[in-house]
Amino acid sequence: GVKDGSWTVLQVVEALGSCLENTDPRTRGRGIQLLSQVLHQCYSLLQEKEVLHLVLFYENRLQDHHLVIPSVLQGLRALSMCEVLSPGLAVSVLKAIFQEVHVQSLLQLDRHTVYSIITNFMGSREEELKGLGADFTFGFIQVMDGEKDPRNLLVAFQIVRDLIAKNYALGPFVEELFEVTSCYFPIDFTPPPNDPHGIQREDLILSLRAVLASTPQFAEFLLPLLIEKMDSDLQSAKLDSLQTLTACCAIYGQKELQEFLPSLWSSLRREVFQTASEKVEAECLAALHALSACLSCSVLSSDTEDLLDSFLSSILQDCRHHLCEPDMKLVWPSAKLLQAAAGASLRAYHHVTCSVLPLLLEQYTKHPQSSQRRTILEMLLGFLELQQKWGHVEEDESTLLSLRAPVCSVVFSALTDPSVHLQLVGIRALTVLGSLQGFLSPSDLELVVDHLIRLSLHEEDSQSSEAAMEAAGSLAPIYPKVFTGRMVPRLEEELQSEREEESSRDHCSLRQRCLQALAAVSTHTSIVRETVPVLLQHLRKVQKGSEAGSAQDMVSVCQSLHRVALQCQRDTEGYWYYHQTVVPCLLAMAVQAAMQESTHPLLGKALLEEEVLAAMVPVISAATTHLSPELAAQSVSHVVPLFLDGEVSFLPQNSFPCSFQPFEDGECLEAQRRLVALLMAFVCSLPRNVAVPQQERLLRELLALSCSCNCPFTATTAAKCFAGLVNKHTAGQQLDEILQLAVNRMEPGLAEGPRRMQALTLLLWVTKALVLRYHPLSSHLTDKLLGLLGDAELGPAAADGFSLLMAESPDVLHKGCHADVRIMFRQRFFTDNVPKLVQGFHGAGPDVKANYLKGLSHVLNHLPKPVLVTELPTLLSLLLEALSCSDRVVQLSTLSCLQPLLLEAPQIMSLHVDTLVTKFLSLTSSPTMAVRIAALRCAHALTSLPTTVLLPYKARVIRALAKPLDDKKRLVRKEAVAARGEWFLLGSPGR
Amino acid sequence: GPGGGAPLENANPLIYRRSGERPVTAREEDDELPDSIDDREIFDILPGGSVPLRSAFLNRAHLIRSINDPEHPLTLEELNVVEQVRVKVNDAESTVAVEFTPTIPHCSMATLIGLSIKVKLIRSLPERFKLDVHITPGTHASEHAVNKQLADKERVAAALENSHLLEVVNQCLSARS
Secondary structure, eight states, X not given: OTTTTSSOHHHHHHHHHHHHTOSSHHHHHHHHHHHHHHHHHHGGGOOHHHHHHHHHHHHHHTTSOTTTHHHHHHHHHHHHTOTTOOTTHHHHHHHHHHHHOOGGGSXXXXXXXXXXXXXHHHXXXXXXXXXXXXXXXXXXXXXXXXXXXXXHHHHHHHHHHHHHHTTOOOGGGHHHHXXXXXXXXXXXXXXXXXXXXXXXHHHHHHHHHHHHTTOGGGHHHHHHHHHHHHTOSOHHHHHHHHHHHHHHHTTOOHHHHGGGHHHHHHHHHHXXXXXXXXXXXXXXXXXXXXXXXXXXXXXXXXXSOOHHHHHHHHHHHHHGGGGGOTTBTTHHHHXXXXXXXXXXXXXXXXXXXXXXXXXXXXXXXXXXXXXXXXXXXXXXXXXXXXXXXXXXXXXTTOHHHHTHHHHHHHHHHXXXXXXXXXXXXXXXXXXXXXXXXXXXXXHHHHHHHHHHHHHHHHOSOHHHHHHHHHHHHHHTTTSHHHIIIIIHHHHHHHHHOOOSSSOHHHHHHHHHHHHHHHHHTOOSHHHHHHHHHHHHHHHHHHHHSOXXXXXXXXXXXXXXXXXXXXXXXXXXXXXHHHHHHHHHHHHHHHHHHXXXXXXXXXXXXXXXXXXXXXXXXXXXXXXXXXXXXXXXXXXXXXXHHHHHHOOOTTSSSOOOSSOOOTTSOOGGGHHHHHTHHHHHHHHTTSOTTSOOTTHHHHHHHHHHXXXXXXXXXXXXXXXXXXXXXXXXXXXXXXXXXXXXXXXXXXXXXXXXXXXXXXXXXXXXXXXXXXXXXXXXXXXXXXXXXXXXXXXXXXXXXXXXXXXXXXXXXXXXXXXXXXXXXXXXXXXXXXXXXXXXXXXXXXXSOTTTHHHHHHHHHHHHXXXXXXXXXXXXXXXXXXXXXXXTOSOHHHHHHHHHHHHHHHHHOHHHHHTXXXXXXXXXHHHTTOXXXXXXXXXXXXXXXXXXXXXXXXXXXXXXXHHHTTTGGGXXXXXXXXXXXXXXXXXXXXXXXXX | OOOSSOOOSSSSOBOOOOOOOOOOOHHHHOSSSOOOOOHHXXXXXXXXXXSOOOHXXXXXXXXXXXXXXXXXXXXXXXXXXXXXXXXXXXXXXXXXXXXXXXXXXXXXXHHHHHHHHHHHHHHHSOTTOEEEEEEOTTSOTTHHHHHHHHHOHHHHHHHHHOHHHHHHHHHHHOOOO
């Protein structure tokens, strides 16, 4: 009634009158409870005067019987939310609470009410409360003293934070306020199981840390506490102390830290030296970094001494000598401590490095062993990497610059060391030195490049050689001139040289290295302009030559070209240059070769091998995917007419003996037709918004080619190209027509005739194109595919086709080439088709049952693991049956489905333990290595089932696993050792 | 010396680098070609070869007192207790010999380390192999006595019936840490 205005609150009070004044405290309590509940409903409607009366009434009631108090507090909480509270009332309510109520003897909920009242007043009456001065702080300290409930603590901690953040007077009570909060540190709280309040230990830790690290006034009390707790036996206490220290450093200054620096340092050092926990070590290093940063940034008055130097000196004193013992355990902890301190500021860096760098350089010379030198150089590298943080080297203050000569000589000596590990560290150091602008002199740089060339080409170890190429790639954009002037010509020279004296095998691997290095160093437009012609020139040379293995050489060139394309995709200018240079050149060479093929079948044959064409596909694709729509349109207007109309004018060297007509009929055009692979690479990589000229005609030609061609390579490529275009084709009548046409050509082809396989390939690719984009026709095509599983001739290929549908295809129909791919297509395919597969399996004859299992395996194998684990139990009986299938693809994929299930759904799997043990053990003697490995992994995964379920099988499994211990393949033995070892441990002590 | 805390017995021991995972070769992936059992394969089987040891074991061994975090113990390899050069296998003759080097000449855990190595090999190798596990000559005070125990089949079998010993050995052999 009060809400809608028909009653006033005073009328309620009057009506309750007898009840509120009843002598029985229980009755009084109920009266007040009712009134408080009313107030909670309507506090916002109250008049100022009403509030005044109610507050006075409630304050008065605080002295009442303890049974009444909870309801009184409820009422006060409602009133504390009133906006019309007269000035002075908030203070008077709080004073009354502080005076009359012993908060910690109340129940949790009532204590929470008190905190709410305080929070409400602090939110709305800040000025009035501050008028109370330090009395308010003191009152609150008494209220929260002894609080135990985590829910209340979170509120209380928030109040303390506000007290400090909003500058309430703490007066003489700083230490008391610290005591009343710090007594909870470090937080030791484990939420009860099924806790409905959801308070985590981490919530309390962070909330308390925010209080403790909120003011420098706590420093003198907090720092000794942190130092003490760092020595705790509990790792969590250590971590909490360290993290709190780090948090404090953000607001402390030198003044707060001064007195405690020696103890802080010795605690941190002790922990880092002794701990085996990476976490503790990382937190210690973070805290040291924070301390060093804090000292570096403190604003000092003119008469105070700067403590950073003395602090760093003590660190150096304790750590420096350990750096001289590269074989001992403390060498790395010491280096990490020094690096943490040095990394905090430029000043700290200079202080530490001017002592440490000369020492490390000296130690490097003193220790002749490669392994020791490696440790020393790795430490040196750590310090060099810190310098990178500050960018360029400042001439006047850098110790590093003054040490240029010895640093370079140490790094260069590492590069010529026989130990590959040392070389690798040397190469990393070289990369860092090169990235410090202005550090390397021009003559150093030439030496650097020479070393990189030597390591790239002539170092026997491939790891070193690859690292050197990577280093060249990352330094090249910084010094493009040095690399174009020095490295590229050297590589070109090596590539062209024909050395008789060397064995052809060495020569071959040197050429490989040259090709790789040319690609690796192409990380800058100006370098790409130099290396691409060299690579293309080499490709022409290989094509002209008649050496055996030239196909492999061409593939290598293509791999290098591909890498260059990937590296310049972000560089618009370089990328367009690349596209304009490489794509026409490859097309021209291929067209040339195809024409020679029809006239002189022996010349230039290597270029047309499937392997080489397949290697060109990623080159053209990578050179196309990142084109802007305008440039792509320009390019497509040349390439499509080339294939449809033999329009060769845009190709370099375009005088050919006959015309290029890959879509025409004719025996002698077989070679030309293979080049559809290159068309596919280009046209299927175009951005979706680029229109393909004469698209409908192109689609019809591709369709015809895919159905009529006898060469599987060409037919498949045409089908893929068709599918790639269809996937991106805008929906509508045109698309429906072309799809209808495809279905009409496919269906008779599938039914009978010599080209059933081609028709199936087309069906698979078109289905994939449509499944990816959720096209309505896809279910019709999938059903057709499901039907073919029962076909004696095409069944196995159709089953393998499910893998094609689900897997990411490398050249077309993936996100990278702008295909329309819905993210959940696999799950959707699973939901739509797995029931049909299962049904088909049950209805199928014995000779084709395996096809269904295989199809199912492929679908399951490509499903994301979390989805698999939730969906699999329904298919479990089928999978167990599939284990008995003799097809090794089915076995393998079933085993790989079951393995995660064993780990993640052990309860369900336990029901089938008998079958599982028997099948797994029998598959460990499969003739296929991969099946044996998978079966042993499953046998291993079985051990995550409940021990009691497994124990009856222990002896049998251990006996059976003795046989694969003597398998002829090492990889199988390794799995057998792991699985058998784990079975031995089952149910035995100490597991 | 380090401030605070008790002084450590051996706070700065010599350490050695781990040799890292054995890379898989193309030959190993070929279904047809057999791979013979070689030294490295045996070394990888050894407890603490490439698998980090449970630190409980190291604690019991009092090798380094400061190590108490089960997540990052030093391995027997890092302490050079086992080294690949001290592993000899002859696949054709079915023999395996492993020498191990206790960290200090009076290491009280030498028998236990040897036992762990022996048990691990028994469990992991085909039965045809004859195993010989012994201390690197000249590195332990009671070398002879320990070697004798390790060579004694009955004693090894009996030791594995002792559930306390078995627990320590199993802990040492458990890869889960």
